[in-house]
Amino acid sequence: MLTIKEIAERANVSRTTVSRVLNNSGYVSEEAKKRVLQVIEETGYVPSENAKSLRTKKTKVIGVILPKISTETSSRLVKGMDEILAKEGYQILLTNTNLDPEKEIEYLKLLKSRHVDGIILSATNINRPLVEEIYNLKIPFVTVGQTISGLANVIFDDYQATKDMVNFLIQKGHTKIAFIGVDEQDRAVGYLRKKGYLDAMKEKNLQIETSWVQKGVFNVESGYESMRAILLDAAENKPTAVLAVTDRLAIGAMLYLNEAGLSVPDDIALAGMGASELAKFIAPPLTTIDFSIEEAGREAALLILQKISGENYHEVIKTIPYRLVERSSV
């Protein structure tokens, strides 16, 4: 691999001068500059980012920690980040925890050891040791999807979005509304969305049967099972609408309803959340909430850039706007 030293020798200047040409800094005569550029052109020399980083303490790399690497949410998030970061010459170093809390801490250390200029964490559940670790990391940090006080956070209004959706269902004439959620350890999707549902129902004085509220996990099968549970347990008092906290759960529910010979939305209306692609093309197309994940990625990227440049050192909570997407499943 070619080094700055060799370029200097070939161009008959010092390393200092080559560095000056490379960085457009200090005084360099046109004469010398031309020779250096010439040699660089001929040799295809590319300076070592590594050596550069060691000296300058900047790597132009942003570490991104994802809970799952190949979900639609993750990839849309990364897409949004990349749009902004690439423009500024930053690269993304990906890490994937597979929902393992220990790996979150492990990767935090790893990213630190790699001297990334900033870290963006897309978290599902935040635990004490993780927060501790983050606080004494002293690296520009942004979370997406959950909040950690004192840091920069990009979040979705899970609570209000869910309320909106419930109110939308109510407005459509439904009063018996069931809910398929996930574990409340996940504060955003589990806890806040459930709270939104419960509060919206309470505000309108609507009763909720115990069997209408089910808990699943993040996949289609689980939606199927939850829907079945709702219909079996609530045999005497069936809901006329179901809200699932993710589109995949809703699609699972739809699959069960189809199998059970029930029509959506005539027998039971169905709504999801997340605006996945799936939701658009399924029959009937699914009413859902579009959380603008790419936008969240872009925001997170902008925030981390601000943090890096030192513009913004206090707590930030940036809420990404959402949109209710009305389709024929309701």
Add this chain to the structure above:
Amino acid sequence: MLTIKEIAERANVSRTTVSRVLNNSGYVSEEAKKRVLQVIEETGYVPSENAKSLRTKKTKVIGVILPKISTETSSRLVKGMDEILAKEGYQILLTNTNLDPEKEIEYLKLLKSRHVDGIILSATNINRPLVEEIYNLKIPFVTVGQTISGLANVIFDDYQATKDMVNFLIQKGHTKIAFIGVDEQDRAVGYLRKKGYLDAMKEKNLQIETSWVQKGVFNVESGYESMRAILLDAAENKPTAVLAVTDRLAIGAMLYLNEAGLSVPDDIALAGMGASELAKFIAPPLTTIDFSIEEAGREAALLILQKISGENYHEVIKTIPYRLVERSSV
């Protein structure tokens, strides 16, 4: 940021000894080792990968160049790679060309300047200058989806898979089969799949109307338009089956057929390729080819690791097995 020098001072040893403890190399007394580990524990010291890399010439980073960052194929590919690479302590540095050929070369240089230990390129079309650049890169290199001679390549059997699908349609009684492809610049998806279709038809002596063969781009709308074109142009001699080279194109086609009041598969059978999630949940579920993208990612990762360890320096062409997924759209 803490350095090895400070650790050495606090533990009352030399930097050399700290390094030995860190890397489990050379002789270190239990005594000294304990002191060093103690100090590291207390301080939370993490050695700088940067400085390390500069000296050792290894970064434990694999650069991945993707044509599009948030497609299902890309994320499944990255997932497969990460499964293998993370286990071996490698990180993934992501770059996204957005199908811009100039960026491919730009990112190649960038990854070189970052001294990644290897590069995996998921390419759609390979042009001369790119190949030139790759050859004189002298970094372990693996391509996915297309072949470059002399290198390690992970590919899909696009040709045979398409033939299989056409034969499957024929076996189901279809003789009038239309085709929705993409630009043949894309050798794998554009050229080879089209060739597979043409050859399979020819082998069975089946005629192809000009209007049955359409060219779209990689999205749903394009499938819609292509299907419409087929039905309008071929008004007098309509096909009874349509094969689209991607599931999204097939789904677009299905959308048009639905709108046109035609039933799938009764009026027209429909098949896609790629086994996207969408295909599973659409109505009717789409017959497609599952190319095992994750497996390709894993294979690419294994190959790059081999290349890095110097085990495998000659050309490799690894073909990933595919599977015809029979669903009710045919």
Add this chain to the structure above:
DNA sequence: TTCCAATGTGAAATCGATTCCATATAAAAA
């Protein structure tokens, strides 16, 4: 003519690790 500022250049220190080499000691072999 003298002095100062602007321009141009390179030697050497620096970043934080690894690694080669020299050296010291204690235990084992001759």
Add this chain to the structure above:
DNA sequence: TTTTTATATGGAATCGATTTCACATTGGAA
């Protein structure tokens, strides 16, 4: 007792860049 040999340690070079500082040279202002 002398000579190896295994163990233990640290000084200093090294990796490839940037950056500080010192030093020339030149042209214009005083």
